[in-house]
Amino acid sequence: xxxxxxxxxxxxxxxxxxxxxxxxxxxxxxxxxxxxxxxxxxxxxxxxxxxxxxxxxxxxxxxxxxxxxxxxxxxxxxxxxxxxxxxxxxxxxxxxxxxxxxxxxxxxxxxxxxxxxxxxxxxxxxxxxxxxxxxxxxxxxxxxxxxxxxxxxxxxxxxxxxxxxxxxxxxxxxx
Numbered sequence: 001x002x003x004x005x006x007x008x009x010x011x012x013x014x015x016x017x018x019x020x021x022x023x024x025x026x027x028x029x030x031x032x033x034x035x036x037x038x039x040x041x042x043x044x045x046x047x048x049x050x051x052x053x054x055x056x057x058x059x060x061x062x063x064x065x066x067x068x069x070x071x072x073x074x075x076x077x078x079x080x081x082x083x084x085x086x087x088x089x090x091x092x093x094x095x096x097x098x099x100x101x102x103x104x105x106x107x108x109x110x111x112x113x114x115x116x117x118x119x120x121x122x123x124x125x126x127x128x129x130x131x132x133x134x135x136x137x138x139x140x141x142x143x144x145x146x147x148x149x150x151x152x153x154x155x156x157x158x159x160x161x162x163x164x165x166x167x168x169x170x171x172x173x174x175x
């Protein structure tokens with residue numbers, strides 16, 4: 001009787017372990033699929049992880065000879081890009097993947113500090129609205145939060161590492 005009990009217990013344990021392994025691999029597969037989707041979201045270019053834990057991606061733009069960083073917000077419907085200019089200041093862009101009239105601009109009700117209206121620009125293909133901002137700061141940005149008449153941006157830059165971009169600018173000055 002004890003042997004029979006031990007035998008069934010062992011079978012049950014093996015079945016539970018087998019199911020646990022299958023569940024583990026299923027969730028790994030789903031996570032990898034989600035990461036691949038995130039790397040390919042809203043782009044035709046190949047991106048890779050700069051920091052997978054913070055979800056920051058990087059791509060070297062050949063025309064610029066330097067890297068651009070981005071973070072994808074699939075559930076919120078936008079992508080944030082950050083680039084450093086030759087003077088170490090920042091250029092950021094928010095891309096909203098939506099259908100729009102190609103090569104047009106939408107003037108929002110929001111304004112820059114100098115009174116200039118903030119605009120959303122539709123790209124040539126008519127599948128993205130873009131809002132770009134120039135920052136005079138050379139030190140790391142802390143956050144970017146805007147509501148452009150329903151197109152919201154809420155990005156914290158605390159987890160972004162801009163050292164790579166700084167090093168590339170410095171190296172380019174040697175050329």
